[in-house]
Amino acid sequence: MRRFNLDLKISHKGFILVLVPLVFELVFLIVLSVLLQNAETEVQRQVRSKAIISQANALSKLFYDAGVAMGGYSITKSPLFSDRYDKIVRQIPSDLVELKALVGDNEKQQAILVRLQAITSDGLKILGEAKAAIDDNRVDVAQFRARHMYKQIRQLADQLQDELKGLTEDERKLESLSPEEQNRSRTMVKVSLVIGVVLNIAIAFGLLYYFLKSISLRLGTVTDNSFRLARGQRLNAPLKGSDEIAHLDDAFRSMAEALAEASRKERAVIENAADVICSIDMDGKFVAVNPASYDSWGYYPDELMGRRFIEVIVPEDVPDTIRAVRSVRGATSKVSFENRVKKRDGALVNVLWSADWSEKDRALFCVAHDITQRKLVEDAIKANEQRIRNIIEHMLVGLIIITKDGKVEQVNPRTESMFAMRSHELMGRHIMSLFHDSTLFNVEDQNDRNAFMETLFTKAFNRIGEFDCIKNGSEDFPVEISLSELTSPDGQTRYMANILDVSERKEVERMKKEFVSTVSHELRTPLTSIRGSLTLLAVGAMGGLPDAAKKVVSIAERNTIRLIGLINDILDIEKLEAGKLDMEMQDVAVSNIFERSEQAVNTFAANNGVTLEFVPQLNVMHADGDRLVQVLVNLISNAVKFSPKGASVTISAQEIAGNMIEVHVTDRGRGIPETFRNRLFQRFQQVEASDAKKKGGTGLGLAICKGIVEQHGGTIGVESEEGKGSTFWFRIPKAQQIIKVA
């Protein structure tokens, strides 16, 4: 059987609940009003009928009275009859008007009334004529008229009577009908009332049933579903319809499905979790354990269930664990603690427990996370940290960590000894206060600080810069500083300053310089005299010498020159390596360098039977002329030394890319083996060990050339082919503007 069910919402149903009785009451009221109206109309019609009958009777009587009065007047001529007649004649039209008003819209009665009006008019006319005849004392006429009048009057009176009779009969008929009609109306009202009340009650019960069925029972189903869900039972069949309860049922079902899904997932998570998840009862026994216990501890969940969890904890850790568990019961949120679990195979596992107490279940819910690896890493990090700390603390270099604006944040012990201050005195101060600059500028002035920091970064960021620091308030000492950026875990930029106290090194350098200067002076002075004397002897300035003596003097002179060259070269290389090259940079014409070099080596070349070919050059370089001559002379001298007799050495220059001038010295000598070319510009390197003796070189010349060229920002190199010769080249920056070469 198909269930009665409308797809209505609760709001619609409520609307029906109010509207249906209301409509019914309204219909009932209208019906009742109509019935009452009908009854009222009937009563009014009855009253009117009676009035019409009464009025018709009165009119008929007046007409007879008028005739009677006229009769009496004609006989007696008494003014009493005359007055009576006049009064009746005045009253008849007004009674007719009243009758007309009573008849109203009834067409039949109106027609009667028209005729009645004509009859009364004729009658009154006849009576009027009769009265006139009487008043004129025309008795004959009067009598004749009276007779005729009577006849006419009687006829008229009869007609009137008939008409009035018709009128009253109608009314009487109606009147006679009225009580019956009234009874019928009353009965109808009573029946209507009874039907109305019965229907009202029926509708009320009907609606009540409908609401019970469509709301209460459906709500009951939803309520029942909630109990079923709580008990884990299957839910009732889904509610039909599209009202709010159906939607509620639908939403409830979705929620139930989501809960079931969440529960499935939760179960899956717990069962597949890498961490051991368990609950422990009041007695400290496992009441639930997930499968992770096997992988983590080597125990299947069934083996742990019912066992006291303390049994798997390493005995030394038990007291702390018990204390921690007790604290969990009093805590309002999760409590974490660490201990070690002894695995089935005896191995120890470091475990981080996260425990929560459920008052309802009277149990601890725990997640045990294996942190063995983390502990190992932490221990390694700690050990590493300790090692790094040891290194830093025992470093010979001072370490200062500063913030971006120069505030000292951390120092190592070497820094403390270097500045003769304790770490707490150093930390927090501005790094500028440790520098000589603080005695010249104001450390408290932000502009001075900024200027200092700029200088510090320019000179020492990712490079080594030299500075003067102060200790004990005023004592200066030289340092080398290198700054590098540190990435802090907090994301803020910090800088590490490596500070090396170079006081001792500087002192050694000073002493070395002094020594070199002294040696230089002390050696050169006698050598000047020896060489001068030998030369004067050799050239015969002191008189002629025997050939054998000349030869020996010549040997002495040559070796003195060689010794002087060696001393000069040693002094030069020391200067170069100390970076103390004092250069006088200016725009210098290549032709000038060529000329000066030619003057210096011409004799030497001629003595060796080698021709020098200088290719004219117009370019201008930016360089220290004296030093470039030194370089070129060295290269030409080498070329001459290694050229066979009769060969030529070509010296040329050309402009190359990058605004550089490249100078070439090309010989046709034996060439340089490839394996040796890389070492050629290092100190004391000779292609052949005997070269130093044979060619009189010191092995320092090319190293000096390289130093000088590099100090100019240039490069030096060689291209060579064994057996065919070598080309030595060096590149020097070109002058920015061309100067006129004389």
Next chain:
Amino acid sequence: MKVLITDDEEDYRTIASTCLGLLSGHDVVEASSGSDGLAKAAEENPDVILLDLVMPGMDGQEVLANLRQNPTTREVPVIFCTTKGMFDGFEEMKKLGALAVITKPFDPERLGTQIKNILLTAGKLRSAD
């Protein structure tokens, strides 16, 4: 050309004066100290003074400063002669008012030519020389 050699080392003075006199044919006057050099410079009116930098008592720099203060010797060209190395700040020395620097040990045969070339370049060589 008259050359005044001012040096505390007698050996050096002998060699230099021999080179300049005997080999190059110049007139040579010797002074053994700074103060002696100042006096000789005023007396002898040399064409050029070869002045040692490192001397006991008044060193070369002081001598030069004194020469420049004396109207008689103010214009006399001075060439420093020193055992200092190539990179010991020749430019600094030149700034003191010296025309050039000749390092010791020098080439005895070329000493005269070297001095002459320096004077020539600087436009300080008298036409008679």
